[in-house]
Amino acid sequence: MKNIFGLTLEELQESLKPFGVPSYRARQVAEWMYQKGARSFDDMTNLPKNLRATLPETLAIGRPREKDRLDSADGRTTKFLLEFDDGTAVETVLMRQPYGNSICVSTQAGCNMGCAFCASTLHGMARNLSAGEIFSQAIIIEEMLHREGQGKVDTVVIMGSGEPLMNYDNVLAFIRLLHAPYALGMGYRNITLSTSGIVPNMYRLAEEGLPISLSVSLHAPNDALRSRLMPINRKYPLADVVKAARHYAETTKRRVTYEYILIDQLNDGEEQAQELVSLLRGQLASVNLIPINPVVERHLLRPSAARIKWFEQYLLDHHIQVTVRREMGTDIQAACGQLRNKHLKD
Ligand code: SF4
Structure with missing residues (x-):
């Protein structure tokens, strides 16, 4: 069975060609x-009956199932597993958010970047997600918002579990799918990608001609401290x-x-x-301070x-x-990786 969920229009046209399906039907x-x-x-009632019968013999519409859902007490944050x-x-x-519905998607199951403050990396990385698997996260929430009369997904941040620039092709395909008129x-400009600093792929992304926002996890203003918090810094140092x-x-x-995650007595002096001021002076940049969401396993405290x-x-x-990030969803473990870890332990 071939899963067609997450294919672009062009890929769908190719997949449906052997069944004699004209291009306009692929768009449908x-x-x-x-x-x-x-x-x-x-469900596709405007497809001819014979196609509706033959396509499922070899093609599937594979979507994830909702394994868990937690709503924060203030009703502003919902977390899905x-x-x-x-x-x-x-x-x-x-x-x-006051400016609309924002979702944070994962690009890998787990993560092997090893950041000291992050729960997503505690069990390493299971695998990369395909473009369709990343996109399905957006679609499931879009449908839920629609069902519950709460509008639509307005912005996407690629900042959940995983390092997106280590799953480059699938993440780029996902971004293009988000933008496609036949999709969302x-x-x-409503899409932000966050990286721990995979330098070669940051240069590659700059050349893609996609005006998405880039967010860089800095968390420390010098190499010694950053390497302690983020092992990737040994490969791609701060200056680079x-x-x-x-x-x-x-x-x-x-x-x-x-x-910049603020951690008590570690990087808040x-x-x-x-050092941070010297590093960033004169740049077209801003700093987002994030008071740490304590991860019990790591003993890192909030200032x-x-x-x-x-x-x-x-x-x-x-x-x-x-800016200082507003706290959202700490009562439902909104920091990335915490809910998944709970299920891995259960
Ligand atoms: S902060 Fe991001 S890059 Fe670092 S371990 Fe967590 S998911 Fe991976």
């Missing part, structure tokens, strides 16, 4: 799958990551966001604030509210654009 199939929630060929046919499970989070028709991010901003004219405020003010005083 795409719209049924991606816009009208069809689960089977039988989705399971694919081979038993692989991934997390997807919906955040109902989402503007590229910042240079690649600067190149991305200059090529795409898109502001780069640097993510005056020395680190000074006090006063410390967070001080760090933010220090950057502002030195003309670095800065």
Whole structure:
């Protein structure tokens, strides 16, 4: 059986050609799958009856099933654990923001980047997700929002489990699918990709001609500390990551966001604030401060509210654009990897 969910229109046309299906019918199939929630060929009522009978003999519409769902007490965050046919499970989070519905998708099952503060990496990486598997996370939430009369998916952040630039081709195919008019028709500017700093693929992404936003996980302003928190820094050191991010901003004219998880007594001091200012001065960039979502297994603590405020003010005083991420969904373990880990343990 070949799974056609997640194929582009061109790929669908190729897959349906052996059945004598004209191109316009491939578009109908795409719209049924991606816009009208069809689960089977039988749902596609404008396809001829004989096609509805023969296509399922060799083609399948494979979608994940909802294995778990948690809603935060304030109703703003919903976390899904989705399971694919081979038993692989991934997390997807919906955040109902004041500016619209934002979802955070996973690109790998688990992750092998080994970041010290992250629950997704505790069990390593199981496998890459296909473009269709990443896209299915967006479709399932889009359909849920529609069913519940809550609008649609407005923005997508590729910031869940996994390093997207280590699954480059599938992630790029997913982004193009999000944008396709026969799928979600989402503007590229509503899509943000977050990387831990895979330098060669940051340069590659800059050349794709896609005006998506880039977010770079920095988390430390010097190599010694960053290598402790993010082992990938030993391969791609800080200066190279910042240079690649600067190149991305200059090529795409898109502001780069640097993510900086604030950890008590580790990277929240005056020395680190000074280093951060020197590193980023003069760039088309902003810093997103993220007070750490404690991961029980790692014993990393959140700074006090006063410390967070001080760090933010220090950057502002030195003309670095800065935001502090609002807490969402800590009561439902919204930090990436935590729900999946719970199921791996059960
Ligand atoms: S923070 Fe991202 S890159 Fe690092 S281990 Fe977690 S999922 Fe992987």
